[in-house]
Amino acid sequence: MKAILLIGDGMADRPLKELNWKTPLETAEKPHMDKIARDGICGIMDPLSPGLPPGSDTATLALLGYDPFKVYSGRGALEAIGSGVNVPSGAVAFRCNFATVDDQLVILDRRAGRISNEDASKLAESLQKVKLKKFENVEFVFKNTVQHRAVLVLKGRSFSTAVSDSDPEKTGVKVLEVKPTAKTVEAEFTAHVLNELLRQFHGILKDHPVNKDRVKRGLLPANIVLCRGAGTIPNVKAISKIYNVKTACVGAVPLVRGVCRAAGMDLINVKGATGTPQTDYMAKAEATVRILKEYDFVLLHVKATDVASHDGNFKQKIEIIEKIDEMLEYLLNNIDLDSTYIAVTADHTTSCLTRDHEGDPVPLAIFGPHVRKDEVEKYDERSCARGGLNRIRGRDLMPILMNLIEKVKKFGA
């Protein structure tokens, strides 16, 4: 018995005037999602708790069965391990941006003109060569991810997450000095190391040939690194250990991959999967079918619905939902339906109107051989609310799926 969990990031929405007070899910043509709903059991789910807008990290933790209120320890480390950078015990990770500042360190652009991956790679390579001679045993890893984004990990000594950000998250103001937010030796040491490192980074970047070339080309120089979101990896037991299953994640977004890796899941690399609306949807569906021979549980994540929602682009969101529906068609045609459960849901509601995550519940449909099929005919926010699962919490989903594939041990006798 196998289970696939298909997550459309931010796929749930609120009714939109432009869609005649329907949601994108209620508007899209998605016969295979509807089949999952019609032949499965449906419900609505509060990823965290009613009314609380989740991040993709906390929501994915919950959907994997963990209690984010207990285990969540910041985005930085999840993004780092999702990008293939190790965050060992005692280490602290930060989310970083390449940015542009003037001579007074006033921020002109927080994304250095959305610098290309190529330029960012060359700069990151130079920064990695910095030697922190002042601090014994301190090591760091700096790695660029997508465009201006990067991750930084401080390790080798005992570091603390109790430090402020150097990134003020707006332009026209000066870069901030990192300060300890707790009165501990570790917090003071972490702030001290980070300020020194960022100072050296700036020294290298401001005269770097790549930046000189960028200015010649009329582009903004990436002359500083901004840091935020100090975090450690959540201390959780691997899903494979909890349920004795082999688990994998098919997804491109570093943050979601990081959550899955923290949960002990294998990360599958799919060519053409980008975490953008231009991702290769079918390549991900094909990868899912392919690895299902080897894995008991596969999380299949599509980021694009969230991207469109943050842009307020409901037309694009509808198109992406229809592409996800084609992925489902492929799954339905290529897996053994007698031994596989498919759950379709979203990690949170992202409103095309507010362009932000919202606290409304998400629709959920579980399809498979032995579910108590209900009378819901369509997969969307309001149809699923009438389903046989009623209303559950994000944390409930994993035990339900694992029980369906006979992997949950009885409590009691």
Add this chain to the structure above:
Amino acid sequence: MKAILLIGDGMADRPLKELNWKTPLETAEKPHMDKIARDGICGIMDPLSPGLPPGSDTATLALLGYDPFKVYSGRGALEAIGSGVNVPSGAVAFRCNFATVDDQLVILDRRAGRISNEDASKLAESLQKVKLKKFENVEFVFKNTVQHRAVLVLKGRSFSTAVSDSDPEKTGVKVLEVKPTAKTVEAEFTAHVLNELLRQFHGILKDHPVNKDRVKRGLLPANIVLCRGAGTIPNVKAISKIYNVKTACVGAVPLVRGVCRAAGMDLINVKGATGTPQTDYMAKAEATVRILKEYDFVLLHVKATDVASHDGNFKQKIEIIEKIDEMLEYLLNNIDLDSTYIAVTADHTTSCLTRDHEGDPVPLAIFGPHVRKDEVEKYDERSCARGGLNRIRGRDLMPILMNLIEKVKKFGA
């Protein structure tokens, strides 16, 4: 105002292909259960939490309003007190089997050929005479229950549950030595006493006239006692104290009786009630009506639905559901419907397909003068999912019932 809680053990199920994808409850003719649903308020209930398969002990604890994750302390002691054996504070109880071993203590049969109650009684009587002279103040009670099953309680000194089982729970291997699983004086002492006691039991059993006679009759000798599941009674406040009600249990299964006794309920003995499909259903219904004059809350438990499910016998399960329906008919005809609430539910789902407890929710219907009657017409898993109670947890049921009979104090002002 009175309340009856009718529990069909493992009565809920999943859709079965052989029943045209209906469940046994959806298939059975049960006009009185349906009346309870039609004239009452319905819902689905997760006995413990979504997806987690409960034991009958943890589920019954939850249905009585306790939090099993906090108070559950093993099956042994519950089964002991349900069999009329006291488990005082500091004492430890074990579930035991009469079994058959060869000269090298290799287990040939874990049930001693499912020894009769008569033979087991005689053997237990002899074992109770053992004197544990080596250990000051140590006392024990050994009592056979049904067939090869027995309970053992160590008391008089401070004992620990942190000991391993002597029962390897399979044949073809040697009986295990009991070992402490914690480095405490009590755990070491408990293991020491138990090993000595079981050694003396074996000495008496191997030459016992009952066993010599069994061998002559071609039966397996019950020449050893195997122990497992060390437990203490859960430390809970009696329901009578929490709600100021008089409570009783009409049920035959030692485990469920044990939970009810731990909850401070009176145990009613009903002639012909056996905890098997051959139980006297109507005698239990009659007993319930009779004692309702004296008690405010009666838990009426029927084990047979679970027995049929574990056998995968869905036809028998349907027949038993129909017999439970006749019990309900008797209740409806013989109680004062203006002052009595009846709740009908199951302690867990037991699948006739997997033949095991499952984590799916159970249906619940509450019938009585002042409930918010909903539009559900049938009592079954899927009909109740559309009911006015929506989806609740097992622990929620008792406060709901006690509130309906005006026994829950306001919290706040």
